[in-house]
Amino acid sequence: MALDRSFLPLALLTLFIAGGGPATAATYHTYDQLTSEFASLAAAHPTRAQRISIGHGWETVGEFGQRQIWALKISNNVDNTEGKPEIVLVGNHHAREWISVEVPLAIGHYLLENYATNPAIQELVNSKVVWIVPMLNPDGHVYSEITNRCWRKNRRDNGDGTFGVDLNRNYGYQWGLSSGSSGITSNDTYRGPSAFSELETQAFRDFLRNRSNLRGVISYHNYSQAVLRPWSYTLDFTPGNPPPPAEPMLKDISDELRARLLSVHGQVYKDCLFQADRLPSGACPSPPHYESSGEMADWIHHELNIPAFTIEVRPTSGSTWPSPHNCGGFELPESEITPTVEENLEAALRLIHYAQPGDIMIRDHASDSGAVPSSVLTSSGWNPVFWRSPDIWSDPPVPVRGETATVTARVHNLSSSPVSGVTVQIWFTDPSITTEFPSPYATLLGQGEITLPASGTNEFSALWNVPSTPNSVGDYHWCVGVVIKHPTDLPLSTQAIYSNNVAFHNFAPVEATSTAQALRFEARNTATIDMDFDVRVTTERLPPGWRVVLDPARPKVLKPGQRYLGFAQVAIPAGASAGEGIVSIHGVLMPQRPGVRRPIGSGVTYHVKYAPPDRLHPEALGLIRSHEELLKGQQRLLEKLGTVYVEVLTTRGMSDDRAVKLAEELQTLVRRQADRIDSFEEFVRRAGKPRPKQP
Numbered sequence: 001m002a003l004d005r006s007f008l009p010l011a012l013l014t015l016f017i018a019g020g021g022p023a024t025a026a027t028y029h030t031y032d033q034l035t036s037e038f039a040s041l042a043a044a045h046p047t048r049a050q051r052i053s054i055g056h057g058w059e060t061v062g063e064f065g066q067r068q069i070w071a072l073k074i075s076n077n078v079d080n081t082e083g084k085p086e087i088v089l090v091g092n093h094h095a096r097e098w099i100s101v102e103v104p105l106a107i108g109h110y111l112l113e114n115y116a117t118n119p120a121i122q123e124l125v126n127s128k129v130v131w132i133v134p135m136l137n138p139d140g141h142v143y144s145e146i147t148n149r150c151w152r153k154n155r156r157d158n159g160d161g162t163f164g165v166d167l168n169r170n171y172g173y174q175w176g177l178s179s180g181s182s183g184i185t186s187n188d189t190y191r192g193p194s195a196f197s198e199l200e201t202q203a204f205r206d207f208l209r210n211r212s213n214l215r216g217v218i219s220y221h222n223y224s225q226a227v228l229r230p231w232s233y234t235l236d237f238t239p240g241n242p243p244p245p246a247e248p249m250l251k252d253i254s255d256e257l258r259a260r261l262l263s264v265h266g267q268v269y270k271d272c273l274f275q276a277d278r279l280p281s282g283a284c285p286s287p288p289h290y291e292s293s294g295e296m297a298d299w300i301h302h303e304l305n306i307p308a309f310t311i312e313v314r315p316t317s318g319s320t321w322p323s324p325h326n327c328g329g330f331e332l333p334e335s336e337i338t339p340t341v342e343e344n345l346e347a348a349l350r351l352i353h354y355a356q357p358g359d360i361m362i363r364d365h366a367s368d369s370g371a372v373p374s375s376v377l378t379s380s381g382w383n384p385v386f387w388r389s390p391d392i393w394s395d396p397p398v399p400v401r402g403e404t405a406t407v408t409a410r411v412h413n414l415s416s417s418p419v420s421g422v423t424v425q426i427w428f429t430d431p432s433i434t435t436e437f438p439s440p441y442a443t444l445l446g447q448g449e450i451t452l453p454a455s456g457t458n459e460f461s462a463l464w465n466v467p468s469t470p471n472s473v474g475d476y477h478w479c480v481g482v483v484i485k486h487p488t489d490l491p492l493s494t495q496a497i498y499s500n501n502v503a504f505h506n507f508a509p510v511e512a513t514s515t516a517q518a519l520r521f522e523a524r525n526t527a528t529i530d531m532d533f534d535v536r537v538t539t540e541r542l543p544p545g546w547r548v549v550l551d552p553a554r555p556k557v558l559k560p561g562q563r564y565l566g567f568a569q570v571a572i573p574a575g576a577s578a579g580e581g582i583v584s585i586h587g588v589l590m591p592q593r594p595g596v597r598r599p600i601g602s603g604v605t606y607h608v609k610y611a612p613p614d615r616l617h618p619e620a621l622g623l624i625r626s627h628e629e630l631l632k633g634q635q636r637l638l639e640k641l642g643t644v645y646v647e648v649l650t651t652r653g654m655s656d657d658r659a660v661k662l663a664e665e666l667q668t669l670v671r672r673q674a675d676r677i678d679s680f681e682e683f684v685r686r687a688g689k690p691r692p693k694q695p
């Protein structure tokens, strides 16, 4: 994708490295200096900076308790930053990598000290939250300051005479692989006794999970000059073990960061860490990195679905400088601090700029916040469930296999000025392979550029040749989704949200006819190995007192071939008045195998409506409850249908004329589609659903 290179032509202003004074030769900070410097920065910029402790290390240090993991929160009106996109810059997972403290710290200084004079920085600080966490490993850093300059790990007492866990091998995704980490306590890459066993990684994990609008993370390390991206846990990218679905986007961002890094002092930051990683052709493998399992960016990208990068800063190799303590490249001379900060400032500002609040969106339903991607589930053939939302739909609404359908997405402009150059992509995928867009494993049905009027909408359509052959698990479920983006909204904002969530969001209305409504779903393990099985339920706007209860006896593991027909019970209190809410049920299967635990998941969203039973015509209730009616006597049903449906509709306040007309349409629909409909409930549900309004 084309990236906007015109923004932020940064004049490299004089950097203020220490204590707010003019730049002199920069020096490395100790833990104590960092602690007091954050305090003075917060005091000097009370409306734009806060010093916050996000946790602490293991060691108890006299009267002060443990050493704190400090974060500096930067934004204008820093007390109230609700809804702003958040970027986190973290340093010093590894104690001896002192430069990794200086880079985020200096970026924090820059943002605060240029706010008053640089309109671009002002805009950036006003619209975002930047979190600076320069020293994640304070115990290790102090040990490196005082005792052993070359110390890498934290200072956990391993209980066997050895100390320390490699914090960047302790995260909870693909933790414990022997590739790229060690189980030996004395080893420099010791991964710890369990995932997230360390106070420092627990603190950072919880801090990240508590961010409401996190858009990106950079973790600084040294050395070797490289920008690394997920996955790091393996170098073996085969069709069965693919790179993350967001790889094209991650590569775009990484390339842009590397271009920015190069532009300042001509320093090349590679996208391969070691030459040995290179393919015989000399190119980097895709995605390129070195193998390290249980590391930060993999976990962030996997669990939080946001872009995360590791930047290995100067120098390029271990033997570039004299090394008084024999720590090689980790002992970067202080004269290198300022140029390293300058080039990394350019890259970080680029990432922060990307994290725009999105103002264009496609909605699943009227109250959709845009946080969940739109997609359509359809199956052509045996189970004609189809969802038709106001903002993405297909024609015909229930395409059969082999048929060509038109898929249309309507895009909303939430801003008060027109937006041109909005790219709309419509994707199609086998949901058992991926439910994310964009993805190398999904198929682009069409892409086009549209202009959105101020506070208005526009549409884009693409043709979809519905496959006539089954999907990878032998049935006929497909998923269609939309990605929208515009040039000032790249790529950590709208696009990232839509593409990176576990994205399967289909939609089915359910009329609750009693106070206990079962929402059905099905999971099946079609693989040849056991799969962990997990069900997640989320709700929106559920009326007070409504509860969703999962079958407590559901299996935790599905055996090969095992199928589970599950339900979630919507418990509505007796005597409740009419109400409605949204219930999403998402199933995830995870192969029980180390190394290639790629989750497979999909979900269904129900729109549950409840009206007290006495307001429904009893005959309609009987019909709706009966699955057999249609089979028993379709003719009899057709005769009754008009009357019953009119009564149902009029009970709900629709005029007789309108109800009669709808009932006639209903009968026509039944005759035409009876062969496609296997349940009367399904039929009533579909026929009663509002059609998309044309703009």
Ligand SMILES: [Zn+2]
Residues within 6 Å of the ligand: 093, 094, 097, 221, 222
């Ligand atoms: Zn490191």
